[in-house]
Amino acid sequence: MPELPEVETTVRGLTPVLLDATLARVEPRRGDLRRPFPAELRQRLTGARVTALSRRAKYGLIDTDRGDTLIFHLGMSGRWRVDPAELLAHDHLLIETQAGRRLALNDPRRFGSVDLWPTDELAHFPAFGALGPEPLGPAFTADHLRTALAGKTTSIKLALLDQRVVAGLGNIYVCEALYHARINPRRAAGRIARSRLQRLVEAVHDVLESAIAAGGSSLRDYARPDGELGYFSKQFAVYGREGEPCGCGGTVHRYAEGGRSTFWCPACQRG
């Protein structure tokens, strides 16, 4: 399930394949994912040279020398397959470089998206307009959280999933960060002490950085002849572990809110 660390890992893995490469062939194999593919995708990208790859929140960005940026979102089941031996069902977009490298964007559930936007207008890309700070960037601080969460009565769990508060956290890492910060996920977002917000910022840093580090090591998979971008299976402290023992001797619990599950340890997360 691609969240920020997986997207970061993906971008790092795509970089040696695409950076400075000229795109020889671009072929959508169906009309749409979440949204239709841009009508001009093939025409704008074919023959273009990739000048940079980066990430914003959970979006991957591929800049070309024609002033376009291809913006991809992996949804929940999206991944780039590198030099696939054969095409699979749900390989929805193919890219081939002049050097003969091949990429297939595979996304069975089609929650992902592909857009094309002028590079110098990225701030006006609809999904980017209201994004909060990057959780690993300098603007993500306890002060920022205090301001962004002030007066909010919704739970801290749901508030952290709001991309306007912080950009790029999903269900898994919000659960994990709240656990490590020892904060009750149901606590009203606007009623959390500053010292706990500081702990939360540090916990977000820790869980994301360790996940990226684990993902980096899985890039070895990349080198395989039919290599796919490996998503690391990380051992989570609480996520997906309902009923299992917590390290404290308590038990991991689960509840549903806003249509999704929250995993937590009531013994550890009293704050």
Add this chain to the structure above:
DNA sequence: AGGTGTTCCTGCAGGC
């Protein structure tokens, strides 16, 4: 307006 719920899509796990 902020908070909450619904929808999109497919694969898979679990239950009967």
Add this chain to the structure above:
DNA sequence: TGCCTGCAGGAACACC
């Protein structure tokens, strides 16, 4: 064994 149901996820949208 096989079918059915429900769940997983991010983001956009509808509603109160």
